[in-house]
Amino acid sequence: MLTGSEMGVVDENAAALGVPRKQLMESSGHAVARAVRTLADSGDQVTIVAGRGNNGGDALVTARFLDEYDLRVLLLGRPDAISTAIARENWDALERAEYPTETVKDATAFDLGNPDIVVDAMLGTGIAGDLREPEATAAAAMNEGDATVLSVDVPSGLDAETGQLADNAVDADHVVTFHDTKPGLPDLDVPVTVADIGIPDAAELFVERGDLTRLERDPASHKGDNGEVLVVGGGPYTGAPALAAQAALRAGADLVRVACPAVVAREIQSYSENLILRPFDGDHLAPPHVDRLTELAAAHDTLVLGPGLGDADATLEAVGDLLAAFEGTAVVDADALSVVPDTDTSAELICTPHQGELRGMGGETADDWRERADLVESFASEIGQTLLVKGPYDIISDGERTRVGRTGNPGMTVGGTGDVLAGVTGALACVQDPIDAAAIAAYAVGSVGDRVVDDRGYGLVATDLLDGIPQVLWQRETET
Ligand SMILES: NC(=O)C1=CN([C@@H]2O[C@H](COP(=O)(O)OP(=O)(O)OC[C@H]3O[C@@H](n4cnc5c(N)ncnc54)[C@H](O)[C@@H]3O)[C@@H](O)[C@H]2O)[C@H](O)CC1
Numbered sequence: 007m008l009t010g011s012e013m014g015v016v017d018e019n020a021a022a023l024g025v026p027r028k029q030l031m032e033s034s035g036h037a038v039a040r041a042v043r044t045l046a047d048s049g050d051q052v053t054i055v056a057g058r059g060n061n062g063g064d065a066l067v068t069a070r071f072l073d074e075y076d077l078r079v080l081l082l083g084r085p086d087a088i089s090t091a092i093a094r095e096n097w098d099a100l101e102r103a104e105y106p107t108e109t110v111k112d113a114t115a116f117d118l119g120n121p122d123i124v125v126d127a128m129l130g131t132g133i134a135g136d137l138r139e140p141e142a143t144a145a146a147a148m149n150e151g152d153a154t155v156l157s158v159d160v161p162s163g164l165d166a167e168t169g170q171l172a173d174n175a176v177d178a179d180h181v182v183t184f185h186d187t188k189p190g191l192p193d194l195d196v197p198v199t200v201a202d203i204g205i206p207d208a209a210e211l212f213v214e215r216g217d218l219t220r221l222e223r224d225p226a227s228h229k230g231d232n233g234e235v236l237v238v239g240g241g242p243y244t245g246a247p248a249l250a251a252q253a254a255l256r257a258g259a260d261l262v263r264v265a266c267p268a269v270v271a272r273e274i275q276s277y278s279e280n281l282i283l284r285p286f287d288g289d290h291l292a293p294p295h296v297d298r299l300t301e302l303a304a305a306h307d308t309l310v311l312g313p314g315l316g317d318a319d320a321t322l323e324a325v326g327d328l329l330a331a332f333e334g335t336a337v338v339d340a341d342a343l344s345v346v347p348d349t350d351t352s353a354e355l356i357c358t359p360h361q362g363e364l365r366g367m368g369g370e371t372a373d374d375w376r377e378r379a380d381l382v383e384s385f386a387s388e389i390g391q392t393l394l395v396k397g398p399y400d401i402i403s404d405g406e407r408t409r410v411g412r413t414g415n416p417g418m419t420v421g422g423t424g425d426v427l428a429g430v431t432g433a434l435a436c437v438q439d440p441i442d443a444a445a446i447a448a449y450a451v452g453s454v455g456d457r458v459v460d461d462r463g464y465g466l467v468a469t470d471l472l473d474g475i476p477q478v479l480w481q482r483e484t485e486t
């Protein structure tokens with residue numbers, strides 16, 4: 007089952023892999039034609055009712071596969087109101103080949119006639135709310151008439167995000183949906199054909215630019231709505247927590263606070279005026295700090311635990327205590343990772359080990375990335391947490407879903423890049439599911455590294471990554 011927006015991610019990933027949406031539309035349109043043939047006898051009257059989006063575009067393709075029928079193609083609205091280039095190209099192709107096209111300029115001009123089959127291609131995954139005109143009148147005519155109604159992707163009026171059916175939705179007799187079933191379809195109690203439209207499995211496995219379409223920033227949002235991150239780190243090292251915190255800000259978090267030992271607080275602050283420091287006594291994290299830090303962490307959307315903490319016994323004991331007490335979402339990195347397998351926690355963790363740290367946690371790894379993906383998935387399921395295992399192929403798994411990130415390059419083996427990744431993951435986990443946050447973070451940080459190395463060659467340092475994060479996350483180029 008895929009929601010409409012999940013389908014959009016997969017579809018954009020397919021385009022990134024070289025299978026553009028117009029090709030998918032051709033497959034979709036063909037699949038609808040095959041379904042029409044199973045329902046219609048030769049010479050039957052088949053009427054296509056197309057909307058102005060890509061749902062309509064699918065059925066404009068269908069028309070070219072139905073030459074043996076008595077065909078009518080009705081476009082709801084003027085051709086210049088067609089909202090996508092690919093749907094318009096398919097409309098133009100029908101016109102040039104002199105198919106029997108008609109445009110319906112408003113609801114009063116709609117006349118369904120009395121066809122044997124109606125193809126409902128008014129609205130698919132792009133709908134919001136009840137049907138407006140002229141779709142509402144067209145739907146009522148379909149529902150009142152005797153024709154068999156074949157809906158394209160979803161019955162027009164079914165919200166593929168929530169599965170909710172509008173009061174004035176089309177009452178379909180059959181549905182041909184694409185790639186995977188959609189919310190609400192199983193409840194309709196009509197035959198649903200799931201058509202393979204040639205989307206490669208890789209579009210769901212690999213993290214590609216389509217995954218970035220999950221990111222959105224509400225124009226009406228206030229400070230804090232886009233995430234508050236607490237980084238607990240520092241002591242023996244000061245750069246690591248500063249990198250993680252700055253990366254979290256660059257990834258879009260509103261407020262990032264760094265809790266660190268007091269003796270290094272000034273030094274960490276001196277790296278950036280954007281950071282808010284919350285020092286605790288002494289020169290390293292220890293069990294007496296845990297109560298206050300647990301309380302502080304609970305007031306944030308996510309905790310990033312580990313950068314620069316070191317591996318002093320008292321520090322690792324405190325990490326265990328903090329994880330045991332904390333109930334929110336935490337990104338666990340660096341020395342803190344070793345504590346995870348022995349800790350009982352109700353927190354939701356995103357652990358970001360490289361392969362050596364994974365072994366240290368008791369996980370197995372393999373040279374072949376596919377084998378590694380299987381091993382990481384089993385280990386994630388065993389520990390009941392999300393893993394982001396760093397490497398030339400990043401493997402991200404929550405034990406059920408597994409994703410693979412292929413961005414990044416050998417220039418990124420330098421120190422500090424992991425801290426940047428932890429920070430970005432922490433910021434994204436404020437507003438995304440753990441697996442999506444980890445997948446997007448791995449993809450984005452690798453992409454920034456690729457851009458830096460493309461520009462300047464190797465010799466990249468972790469601070470080079472910070473500035474490029476917003477561009478990769480937000481200035482994305484998508485296919486229209
Ligand atoms: N995702 C894929 O892999 C593929 C999907 N395909 C098909 O494309 C549609 C989705 O197309 P999209 O252009 O995004 O949206 P729609 O055609 O569903 O509708 C957009 C259109 O509708 C208007 N609108 C929105 N709400 C309403 C309303 N309540 N009443 C009237 N009109 C409304 C809106 O303004 C837009 O103009 C998907 O379902 C598949 O069929 C392709 O096949 C490619 C592969």
Ligand SMILES: [K+]
Pocket residue numbers: 061126127128129130157158159160161162
């Ligand atoms: K439809």
